[in-house]
Amino acid sequence: MIPEHVTAAGVGHELxxxxxxxxxxxxxxxxxxxxxxxxxxxxxxxxRRRGFDGVIVHGLLKAxxxxxxxxxxxxxxxxxxxxxARYTGTDxxxxxxxxxxxxxxxDPAGGQIGLELWTENVEGRTTTTATxxxxxxxxx
Amino acid sequence: xTTAVPQAPQDFEECTVEPSTEHLLxxxxxxxxxxxxxxxxxxxxxxxxxxxxxxxxxxxAVLRRLLGRWLGPNATVRSMSARYLRPxxxxxxxxxxxxxVSTTSMPDGAYELRxxxxxxxxxxxxxxxxxxxxxxxxxxxxGLPLDRLRAAVKLGEDAGSFTYRVESNDVVAFAKAIGxxxxxxxxxxxxAALDPxxxxxxxxxxxxxxxxxxxxxxxxxxxxVVYERPIRVGxxxxxxxxYTEVYEKKGSRGTLxxxxxxxxxxxxxxxxxxxxxxxxxxxxxxxxxxxxx
Numbered sequence: 001m002i003p004e005h006v007t008a009a010g011v012g013h014e015l016x017x018x019x020x021x022x023x024x025x026x027x028x029x030x031x032x033x034x035x036x037x038x039x040x041x042x043x044x045x046x047x048r049r050r051g052f053d054g055v056i057v058h059g060l061l062k063a064x065x066x067x068x069x070x071x072x073x074x075x076x077x078x079x080x081x082x083x084x085a086r087y088t089g090t091d092x093x094x095x096x097x098x099x100x101x102x103x104x105x106x107d108p109a110g111g112q113i114g115l116e117l118w119t120e121n122v123e124g125r126t127t128t129t130a131t132x133x134x135x136x137x138x139x140x
Numbered sequence: 141x142t143t144a145v146p147q148a149p150q151d152f153e154e155c156t157v158e159p160s161t162e163h164l165l166x167x168x169x170x171x172x173x174x175x176x177x178x179x180x181x182x183x184x185x186x187x188x189x190x191x192x193x194x195x196x197x198x199x200x201a202v203l204r205r206l207l208g209r210w211l212g213p214n215a216t217v218r219s220m221s222a223r224y225l226r227p228x229x230x231x232x233x234x235x236x237x238x239x240x241v242s243t244t245s246m247p248d249g250a251y252e253l254r255x256x257x258x259x260x261x262x263x264x265x266x267x268x269x270x271x272x273x274x275x276x277x278x279x280x281x282x283g284l285p286l287d288r289l290r291a292a293v294k295l296g297e298d299a300g301s302f303t304y305r306v307e308s309n310d311v312v313a314f315a316k317a318i319g320x321x322x323x324x325x326x327x328x329x330x331x332a333a334l335d336p337x338x339x340x341x342x343x344x345x346x347x348x349x350x351x352x353x354x355x356x357x358x359x360x361x362x363x364x365v366v367y368e369r370p371i372r373v374g375x376x377x378x379x380x381x382x383y384t385e386v387y388e389k390k391g392s393r394g395t396l397x398x399x400x401x402x403x404x405x406x407x408x409x410x411x412x413x414x415x416x417x418x419x420x421x422x423x424x425x426x427x428x429x430x431x432x433x
Contacts, residue, residue: 026317033310033317034332035339040359051356051393051423059360060332064318067328080328084364132328139325140369 001111001136003075006103015073015101015115020065022057022093030061052090059087062097062128066117069099074113074134081112081133089127096122104131111136145251145276146240152210152255154237157202159194161230167198178230189227196224199234199268203257206236207272215253215274222270228261235260243276248347249288251276277347283426284351284388284397293344293383293399300342304334306375325370331416332363334371335403336381345399348422356394358422365416376408384417394425 027041039046040056047055063085071078091097098120105114112135119128164178176183177193184192200222207217228234238257245251253276259268278288293299306326314330315322336342349355371377385400398421405414 020319026319029313030317033314035335036332037340038359049355050358056359060329060363061318063332063363064320064327064329068318068320071328079325079370080365080367082364082366083328084362086362087360090359139367 002106002108002113003136006074006113007106007108009103011103011106013103015069015103015117018065018069018099020097020099021095022061022091022097024055024093027055027057027061027093030058034058034060036060053092055093056090057093057097059085059128062087062091062119063130065097065099066101066119066128066130067132069101070113070115070117070132070134073101074136077136077138078113078134079139081135083130083132085128085130087128089121089125091119091121091127097127098122145278146211146215146243146253148240148243148253150240152206152238152240154235155206156233156235158233159198159228159230161192163198164192164194164230167195167201171195171197173197189229191229191231193227194230194234196222196268199224199228199236199259200270202236203238203259203268203270207238207255207257207274210238210240211253211255211274211276214279215276217272217274220257220270220272222257222268224268226261226265226267228259228267233262234267238272246275247294248292248344249278249285250347251278284353284395284424286386286388289345289348289397289399290386292347293386293401295383295386297382299344299381299383299401300336301378301380302336302339302341303376303378306334306371306373306377308373311373324373326372328365328367328370329363330371331365331403331405331414334377334379334405335416335418336379337401337418342381348397351424353395353424353426356423356425359420361398361419361421363416363418365414367414368412371405371413375413377405377413378407380404380406385419391423393423394427395423397422397424 031037101115101117104116115132117130118126240255242254243251253274255272257270311326312322320327381403383401387398389396400419403416407413
């Protein structure tokens, strides 16, 4: 059930990293798609009044980047049984976000892949951490 | 300063004012109401009044100002009505009074106050009567109003249910926004698009943005989801939100206020699709506010 490239990679394998560079347009697009219109994600003045250095990326958008990283690597038929993200730092719009992950567990019998995922900023600081359990195969 | 919630029933402290010609002239000028019955004795007489008569709205304005004193700084008058029942001649003392009729607590922790107000002449005849509704917001006190917040979000109980239809366009727009290829199964974080709080369908704690403390940051602290199956195009999902935790904690950016909520998502058949948890944090500089006072 678990694809061969995953089993071959094994626990501890690091997923190929991906760099995402957000734009103001992307944040607006996300705000619309997620119906999350907090001004800290598009209004510089409001974001500064709230104590940020500028417009910041939605935590959930970073979470989405990480979830996609794992999903794409796991391949066709993969879906998340569970996913969770914690936001440990903010990322300003336009600042590159490095998305990384590693295989934390493999359960070939249950068809489950456990992942640890995180984002780093250009200074190497971790700004999001996440865990996910991916299942391979038909969902209910 | 602590201001207690006014308890009904309660009579307000009466106030006596003797309206002078100067009062009426000032009112006439300010309100641009120059009907001569208020300052020209001859015209007043010709119209059947013994003396110039006091403007009705002046009496209402005095009542309105007294309401501010009676109800205190924590109350905001939402509406007031006044009926003018008889003319009052200038120079005769008028008594202004009223009472608090009811105090009703509201879901967000504030109180609705209903008042009756009146003006009486020297012979105790009612010349104005009216009603007023006001909202009383309890003092935040020294720190964050956690009890008010817990009541407002109905901590531990269902706070609200909303039904959302998952259309193909919604999933496509979401996938595009995160840079994913759209499919019939929505992306793993699509649960966030069905959150009644982010969508502002459920807004129980808006008063947190009006506290007298500078806000120094805020946003989601974490998101988690467990799926029974992916959310799919065509789903009709009913989301029920429940707040499970409200607490504060000292942090490097001030006092942190955490609220944790759980969304239960069920499909049209009532089957569980997913349960998500979201922790949200707001940070306040409470000490700085003390300095500003």
